[in-house]
Each structure stands twice: as structure tokens, then as C-alpha cells.
Amino acid sequence: MSKKSAGLHAAPLARIGRGVRKFFRLRESVALVLLVIFAFLVYLINPRFLSAYNLQSLARQIAIFGFPAIAATLIIISAGIDLSFGSMIAFYGVIAGMLMESGFGVGTTVAAVLALGMMVGLYHGSMISIVKLSPFIVTLASLSIFRGIAVISTRGYPVRITEEGFLWIGQEFIFGIPVPFVLFILTTLVFHYLLNYTAFGKHLYAIGGNPEAAHLSGISHKKTIIMVYMIAGALTAFGAIIMASRLAQGMPGIARAYELRIIASAVIGGTSLYGGVGTVFGAVLGASLLALIENMLVLSRVDSWWNDVVIGVVIVIAVWVDVVATRRRLNVKLHGK
Amino acid sequence: MAGNEKKEIKLLRIAGRLRGTRELNLIVIIAAVSVVINIFQPTFLTRFNVQVISRQLAVFGLLSIAQTFVIIVLGIDLSVGSIVAFTGIITAMVFAATENVVLAVGAALGFALVIGFYHGILVTKVKMAPFVVTLGSLSIFRGLSFVLSRGYPILIRSPRIQWLGQGLIGPFPVPLVILFAVVIYTVFILHFSKLGRYIYTIGGNPVAARMSGVPVNAVIIYVFCQATLLASIVGLIVAGRMAQGLASVAAGYELTAVAGAVIGGTSFLGGQGTVIGTVFGALVMSMIGNVLITLRVDAYWYNLVTGLIIIIVVAADTLLAKRSKRN
Numbered sequence: 001m002s003k004k005s006a007g008l009h010a011a012p013l014a015r016i017g018r019g020v021r022k023f024f025r026l027r028e029s030v031a032l033v034l035l036v037i038f039a040f041l042v043y044l045i046n047p048r049f050l051s052a053y054n055l056q057s058l059a060r061q062i063a064i065f066g067f068p069a070i071a072a073t074l075i076i077i078s079a080g081i082d083l084s085f086g087s088m089i090a091f092y093g094v095i096a097g098m099l100m101e102s103g104f105g106v107g108t109t110v111a112a113v114l115a116l117g118m119m120v121g122l123y124h125g126s127m128i129s130i131v132k133l134s135p136f137i138v139t140l141a142s143l144s145i146f147r148g149i150a151v152i153s154t155r156g157y158p159v160r161i162t163e164e165g166f167l168w169i170g171q172e173f174i175f176g177i178p179v180p181f182v183l184f185i186l187t188t189l190v191f192h193y194l195l196n197y198t199a200f201g202k203h204l205y206a207i208g209g210n211p212e213a214a215h216l217s218g219i220s221h222k223k224t225i226i227m228v229y230m231i232a233g234a235l236t237a238f239g240a241i242i243m244a245s246r247l248a249q250g251m252p253g254i255a256r257a258y259e260l261r262i263i264a265s266a267v268i269g270g271t272s273l274y275g276g277v278g279t280v281f282g283a284v285l286g287a288s289l290l291a292l293i294e295n296m297l298v299l300s301r302v303d304s305w306w307n308d309v310v311i312g313v314v315i316v317i318a319v320w321v322d323v324v325a326t327r328r329r330l331n332v333k334l335h336g337k
Numbered sequence: 338m339a340g341n342e343k344k345e346i347k348l349l350r351i352a353g354r355l356r357g358t359r360e361l362n363l364i365v366i367i368a369a370v371s372v373v374i375n376i377f378q379p380t381f382l383t384r385f386n387v388q389v390i391s392r393q394l395a396v397f398g399l400l401s402i403a404q405t406f407v408i409i410v411l412g413i414d415l416s417v418g419s420i421v422a423f424t425g426i427i428t429a430m431v432f433a434a435t436e437n438v439v440l441a442v443g444a445a446l447g448f449a450l451v452i453g454f455y456h457g458i459l460v461t462k463v464k465m466a467p468f469v470v471t472l473g474s475l476s477i478f479r480g481l482s483f484v485l486s487r488g489y490p491i492l493i494r495s496p497r498i499q500w501l502g503q504g505l506i507g508p509f510p511v512p513l514v515i516l517f518a519v520v521i522y523t524v525f526i527l528h529f530s531k532l533g534r535y536i537y538t539i540g541g542n543p544v545a546a547r548m549s550g551v552p553v554n555a556v557i558i559y560v561f562c563q564a565t566l567l568a569s570i571v572g573l574i575v576a577g578r579m580a581q582g583l584a585s586v587a588a589g590y591e592l593t594a595v596a597g598a599v600i601g602g603t604s605f606l607g608g609q610g611t612v613i614g615t616v617f618g619a620l621v622m623s624m625i626g627n628v629l630i631t632l633r634v635d636a637y638w639y640n641l642v643t644g645l646i647i648i649i650v651v652a653a654d655t656l657l658a659k660r661s662k663r664n
Binding site for chain 2: 309
């Protein structure tokens with residue numbers, strides 16, 4: 001971008017034009033545009049889209065996708081991948097239910113599940129950064145292992161949860177806004193700060209973008225990778241708590257094949273699988289888009305079979321546009337236009 | 338004469354490489370485990386049970402071979418499970434409409450080729466990550482399978498298509514014979530052809546490969562076409578075995594196939610992996626369920642055992658490799 005001081009004197013139209021062009025250089029713009037188009041379409045198909053009830057359930061769904069989507073975004077920025085989200089959501093939910101069943105309070109249970117999430121993250125992070133296994137394999141094994149533990153420990157039956165305090169997390173409202181959504185927005189702000197204004201954030205982008213340069217400039221690969229998987233573990237655990245609270249039970253069979261949907265929402269939000277690129281805002285947009293697509297298919301009374309097709313097409317289109325836009329952005333940088 | 342000698346040297350070199358390698362270790366472990374299990378449960382190594390395992394091996398083996406080629410060139414194909422279901426549905430629908438076996442089978446293979454070509458183009462020309470391209474297809478073709486069949490199974494009343502999944506040639510199940518043919522073809526491609534050398538070169542160093550004149554794009558498109566084509570063959574086998582096209586079939590097989598390839602020695606760093614190793618890796622994956630049933634372990638344990646085997650094999654392998662490097 002040229003730094004001419006034309007901004008103040010330029011005609012308003014030109015300024016708007018520049019603003020628009022700047023907007024479309026944001027990686028998140030694809031997801032945002034798709035989001036607006038889909039929202040408008042849904043409203044046209046069924047005006048009940050804007051009813052308080054529907055917006056509340058949409059917000060809750062966004063939060064449920066959103067927590068693990070932020071986790072996935074952090075991990076993918078570090079050039080890693082996590083295939084275990086679905087199994088983890090089932091596993092933590094079952095553990096939460098079993099802890100409360102055996103008499104632990106809500107606070108202890110939530111703390112224990114979050115700590116468990118960080119321990120699983122520690123295991124993933126060490127396998128990846130110390131034993132040097134590929135993140136794909138480590139988390140593929142976990143996909144199997146933790147689903148297995150969830151099923152074995154419950155023999156396949158759901159664990160019922162009746163603790164009022166726990167159910168509040170997923171089912172209640174604060175000024176008409178679902179609690180999970182409020183928590184999600186707060187989490188989003190925290191992680192936006194973490195990624196953009198802390199040393200950890202800078203290290204994360206550096207390691208994902210150019211591991212060798214990061215190593216040479218003294219950034220500890222092990223520390224950063226272990227930390228990112230631990231944080232992601234806690235985020236996923238929190239998503240699982242909301243899910244369990246929403247359903248009032250820990251279900252061993254829940255969230256099957258979720259992992260790919262979670263990764264999809266990160267990718268739709270402009271996170272690059274090659275690492276070093278991605279934002280929390282993008283994860284929010286991606287999660288919102290997925291929640292909106294589900295909501296749209298329900299409201300338009302289309303067969304739920306179409307859900308997968310539409311999501312698949314959106315993934316391909318979003319990334320296609322993004323790749324083309326990135327190439328153009330690079331051209332602009334290279335040729336100084 | 339000279340050509341023959343060259344081939345002999347090549348074969349010797351391969352035999353030499355096999356000694357003390359992943360392939361040999363896997364054979365020894367699998368054989369030992371089988372014998373031990375057979376002592377406790379003599380039903381394990383009966384002709385019937387071995388046939389059961391080999392039918393499963395054919396399914397996982399074909400998908401793992403497909404995955405091996407893609408992983409060697411630094412890709413991944415997450416769509417193979419959905420392609421299995423989709424091509425099964427296509428076969429069933431075309432056969433129901435035309436009563437023509439050739440047309441039904443041809444449609445499945447044809448669709449698979451088109452999908453593979455589409456993957457290859459998006460990866461090479463548009464330069465999208467293979468993970469995303471095939472993740473999209475995983476979703477799209479699973480969804481289309483349900484949309485087309487409305488979730489109902491579609492019966493296939495063709496003895497010849499059923500034969501693909503259920504038949505025997507001598508004592509050998511037809512799927513195993515198909516696997517055998519594909520192994521011979523892919524071993525030839527990967528280890529004895531120019532294309533194979535290109536594939537390893539691209540996986541080892543894509544930039545260098547392009548600079549030294551390897552037709553990188555064409556090779557990658559071939560690899561993706563082969564993957565979906567093999568998936569569609571599995572689609573025919575599975576549809577034949579069940580005598581129906583079923584939309585929910587083979588869900589999650591893409592990851593089982595990856596696990597088979599990786600246990601067999603294929604590396605995510607690219608440029609590494611063999612067909613034979615992969616077949617043994619797939620054999621491990623296809624034995625787990627059968628072994629648990631034979632030993633009368635609760636079905637609940639299946640996931641846990643599978644995951645533990647994956648992580649233990651790969652971690653042990655990596656740690657051993659590190660140590661041998663230090664020595």
C-alpha cells in the first residue's frame with residue numbers, strides 16, 4: 001500500500017472504493033460475504049429466521065462449534081492438525097457426567113475436565129514436539145483411543161446429568177442471550193488478545209509460518225507446540241462441557257466425525273493448512289457459517305441429507321476463492337500496485 | 338542379457354532392502370500373534386476365518402494402497418470412504434435402471450475417474466491443499482449418496498456383481514484375488530516404472546522434481562485418479578458383498594486406510610512407502626476386529642485397541658529409527 005496522504009482529501013467515493021478493496025484483501029472476507037448471503041437467503045426462505053427463538057438456538061450452535069473451532073485454528077496456525085475433536089467431546093462429556101454422578105460438585109467437575117483437557121494436550125504436544133510424530137497420526141490414534149475409553153467406561157449408555165448449576169452453562173440465558181454464546185464471545189476476545197498482543201501469539205505464527213526462522217530467532221518449538229495443544233485441549237474440554245450441559249447427559253456416541261467439520265470451519269475462516277495464517281475472527285465466521293447452513297436447511301425444510309453436500313461445496317468454494325485472492329494479494333505486493 | 342541381469346540385480350537389491358525392514362518385522366509379528374491366538378482359540382486359523390479376514394484385508398488393502406501413493410507425493414485423500422459408498426449407490430442405481438452389469442460397473446469406475454481428475458486439477462492447477470479438496474469431497478459424496486438413495490439400501494439383483502464381493506476362485510475369495518492383481522500392478526508402477534521414480538522424487542523434493550523436468554502435475558493427477566479408482570473398486574466389492582448399495586457404508590474408512598499405510602511404513606514427510614509394507618499394515622488393521630471377536634473381548638474395546646496399536650507402532654518405529662541413527 002502506498003502511503004500517500006490522499007486519505008483526507010480524496011473524494012468520498014474513492015475512499016469508499018479503497019475501503020472496499022481493503023476489505024476484500026482480508027482473508028476472512030470470503031466467509032463474511034458467504035455468511036451474509038446465506039443469512040439473507042434463509043430470511044427470504046423463512047422469515048422466522050429472525051425470531052428470537054431461532055436466533056437463540058443459532059447462537060448456541062455457533063458457540064458449540066466455536067470453542068473447538070478456535071482450538072483447531074490455533075493448532076492449524078502452528079502447522080499442525082487435530083483429528084480428535086469429536087472423540088474428545090464425547091470423552092470429556094462422559095467424564096463430566098461420571099464425576100458428578102459420583103458426588104463431585106459442579107465447580108470441581110468443570111475444573112477437573114478442563115485440567116484433563118490440558119493433560120491430553122500435553123500428551124499430544126509432547127508426542128508431536130519431543131517424539132517428533134506427525135500431528136495427523138498422534139491425533140488419529142487419539143480419535144480412536146478416547147472414543148474407545150468413552151464407550152468402554154459407560155458400556156455405551158449415556159450418563160445422565162441433573163446438577164442444576166451444570167445445566168445452567170448450556171441451557172440458560174443472560175439478558176436473553178444464551179450463556180454459551182456469552183462465554184464464547186468472551187473467549188473470542190481473550191484469544192484475539194492472546195494471538196495478537198502476546199509473545200505466545202507471535203511465536204505461534206512464527207513457528208507455523210517458518211519453523212526454521214523461528215528456531216534461529218530463539219523461539220522454543222517444544223514449548224510453543226506443547227502450549228498450543230494444551231490450550232486447545234482446554235478449549236475443546238469447555239466445548240464438551242457446554243454440549244453435555246445442553247443435552248443434560250454425557251453421551252459416548254456423540255459428535256462422531258465432528259473433527260472434520262471443526263477443521264472445515266477453521267479453514268473456511270481463512271486459516272491456511274500450511275500454517276502461519278489464521279485468525280480467531282475467521283474461526284468465529286467459519287463456525288457461524290456452518291451453524292447457519294444447518295439452521296437454513298432446517299428452516300427451509302430441505303432434506304437433512306443435503307447438509308453434507310452444501311457444507312462440502314462451501315468448503316471447496318471458500319478455499320478456492322481464498323487461494324485465488326491470496327495469489328492476487330501477493331501480486332499486488334510484488335508489483336507494488 | 339544385460340536387461341535380465343539388471344532386473345536380477347534390482348530384485349536382489351529389493352530382497353536385501355527387505356531384510357530387517359518394516360515389512361519383515363510386520364510379517365514376524367503378525368505370524369507370531371496369529372499362532373499364539375490359534376493356540377488359545379483353534380478356530381482362528383481355520384479356512385473359514387482366514388477367508389473372512391482376507392475379505393476385510395481386500396477392502397482395507399486397496400484403500401491403503403490408494404492412500405500410500407497419495408501420501409508419498411505429500412498429499413492425503415480423505416474422500417475414499419465416501420467414494421466407496423457413492424460408487425456403490427451409483428452401481429446399484431444404474432443396474433436397477435438398465436439391468437446391465439457392464440454399464441453399472443462402468444458408471445462406478447467412470448464417476449471415480451472424473452472425481453479423481455477433479456481432485457488432481459484442484460490440487461495442481463488451483464493449488465489448493467489436498468486435505469481441503471478431499472475433505473470437501475468427503476462431505477459432498479457422502480451427502481449425495483444419501484440424497485440419491487434417500488437413505489434406503491438399493492438392492493442389486495445381479496449375481497455377477499454379487500460375485501465380486503461373495504465369490505470364490507478356488508479357495509480364494511474374489512476380493513483377495515482383486516487385491517493380488519492390484520498389488521502386482523502397483524508394485525510394478527511404484528518400483529519398476531518411470532512413473533514410480535517420479536512419484537518418489539516428487540515426494541522427496543517437489544521443487545527439485547519440477548526443476549529436473551518431472552511432469553509433476555500429471556503425476557499428481559494420476560495419483561489422485563488411482564486413489565478414487567481403487568476406492569470405486571472397493572465400492573463394487575462392498576456393494577457386491579452386501580448385494581446392495583448403502584449410503585452409510587465405509588464411513589471413516591479413509592482414516593483406517595491412512596493408519597494401514599502409516600503402520601506399513603509410509604511417512605507423512607513424503608517420498609517414503611512401499612506397496613508390500615502397506616498391505617501388511619492393512620492386514621494389521623483388518624485383523625484387529627477379528628482377533629477381538631475370536632478372543633471374545635467386548636466390541637467396546639475395538640476403538641481403544643485400534644488407537645493404541647497405531648500410536649505404539651508409529652512411536653516405537655520413530656524412536657528406534659532415532660536410536661539407530663545415533664549409533
